[in-house]
Amino acid sequence: MKKHFTLLTLTLLTILFLPMSLMAQKKKESKVDPYATQVLTLTKNKQITEAFAIIDKLEPTTRKEHIELTEVPAPPFKESVRAQYFKKMLEAIGLDKVWIDSIGNVLALRKGKKGVRTVVLDAHLDTVFPEGTDVTVKQKGDTLFAPGIADDTRSLVAVLTMLKALKQANIETTDDVLIIGTVGEEGLGDLRGVKYVVEKSKLKIDSWIAVDGTDINYIVNGGLGSIRYKATISGPGGHSWGAFGLGNPHHAMAKAVNYFTDEAARFTSTGGKTSFNVGRTGGGTSVNSIPFESWAEVDMRSESPSQLKKIDSIFKSSMKRGVEDYNAGLKKGPALTLHLQQVGYRPSGSTAEKEAIVQRAWAASSYFTSETKYGIVSTNANTPMAHGIPAITIGSGGKSNHEHSLDEWWLNEKGADGIKFILLTVLMEAGMEKK
Ligand SMILES: [Zn+2]
Incomplete structure (x- = not known):
């Protein structure tokens, strides 16, 4: 712990007026800060x-x-x-x-x-x-x-x-x-x-x-480091009734984000402070259309470079797994695709x-x-x-x-x-x- 300047001044003065025999011992205890001395x-x-x-x-x-x-x-x-x-x-x-x-x-x-x-x-x-x-x-x-x-x-x-x-x-x-x-x-x-x-x-x-x-x-x-992404899931889109069964990017996004937030919550519950946030989501044309696109903007931060790296990999693998699992259950139409665009990186x-x-x-x-x-x-x-x-x-x-x-x-x-x-x-x- 550092001492305040005023305390240090006092300490220095005390040492100056102590008998020599006591000085070595005192000096050790008081831990005179060489940087504060230099400032003086x-x-x-x-x-x-x-x-x-x-x-x-x-x-x-x-x-x-x-x-x-x-x-x-x-x-x-x-x-x-x-x-x-x-x-x-x-x-x-x-x-x-x-x-x-x-x-x-x-x-x-x-x-x-x-x-x-x-x-x-x-x-x-x-x-x-x-x-x-x-x-x-x-x-x-x-x-x-x-x-x-x-x-x-x-x-x-x-x-x-x-x-x-x-x-x-x-x-x-x-x-x-x-x-x-x-x-x-x-x-x-x-x-x-x-x-x-x-x-x-x-x-x-x-x-x-x-x-x-x-x-x-x-x-x-x-x-404080941060990594930011825009994740986009795309598919053909179509009528909510007529084209029902086609891959729905919002549904896949929900699954992927859920995988991510579950695993990220577990990961960030211990260790140095690390945060994650899905800040914005969007895509879609109307309530009765299967969207052709679903996007989400994500921000992750950490004081620790290794934690930041880890949460970044949790994010990428969860998104990938979410879309793969969703596609595995598809009965109709082409598989949905995932695109991850890094929009920010501060180490x-x-x-x-x-x-x-x-x-x-x-x-x-x-x-x-x-x-x-x-x-x-x-x-x-x-x-x-x-x-x-x-x-x-x-x-x-x-x-x-x-x-x-x-x-x-x-x-x-x-x-x-x-x-x-x-x-x-x-x-x-x-x-x-x-x-
Ligand atoms: Zn500034």
Whole structure:
């Protein structure tokens, strides 16, 4: 169990004033957290206090850019206008290289002194809102209202301000930092931006920090995976009376879904949390017609890659068995056919609590809040996690709610802390060069 920052400070002070003979023993008991100590040292560093002051000073600019970027729409699969805009904002900061890859991600390289490792810092460009959605930012009191204002535009802008602070405070990292504005994080985007970077680009990546959401007290070290299908059973169809006896796709679907849900319920009753859901069904022409088609949309999720794999195979075999058993009893007409179309795949994975990247973010978060927690969510970090790359997702500060809805809002409540939190986490992960 981790201790809160305030407790740690006390512990450290206690140790400092203990006689030497007691110290070894005490130290063992109190388990001084080296990461919290590192945060303390960093926050006393002159360049970092300067960077923090710059972040505070930049608050009006951060707000202005936040509004500006939110008003550049980024509907699913149509992020290119925002990508160009974000690219220009990155270029204005003065980084080593800024480019857009073939899938549409915006990348910016900030070279480290040694550059042996590459640490990715990503926020997603896309929103869930379709083309034509009014993305004008409305201000009511201190609150900014607009679709996408928090998820994830706030994070994109927090990253920009953090980069400016590093630049102006003349901070150099040891490792390279690769900043990415990713496409396709939401919904049917199916993590295509991050999947491209991790699985197809030739980039060598050593760790991944996704900035998504605003809460700075959640260190997401678990990636909730999901697999989605559209299952379709087809047959000739016909009159309910005249063609009676022909294979009925709805009847076969009912059998197959029943096989699936029975076996899935048994499987998910033990082990790590795994879920399954038949979310939508459809097909058919009228009450007195044998349908020519029956379809069902299915979503399965798990924290564990092996459980996800298993429930996926339960689904596929149950559907197959259901249709085969149904066809075996057919007296008339052709056999029904089954088509399974995978419509979504987000791998599950996790980064162990003991991993340095998780501990670093925890210690940085604990500097600002006493309520740091671990979280399991579906974010861009799922993909690097699934590939064994240490990854986390952290928030960018301020308060927000109603994400994915038209009345999404963001309030600058200690928003600057979020940017400082990102800065500390990145500096610990990429290393800070001594001046
Ligand atoms: Zn998001």
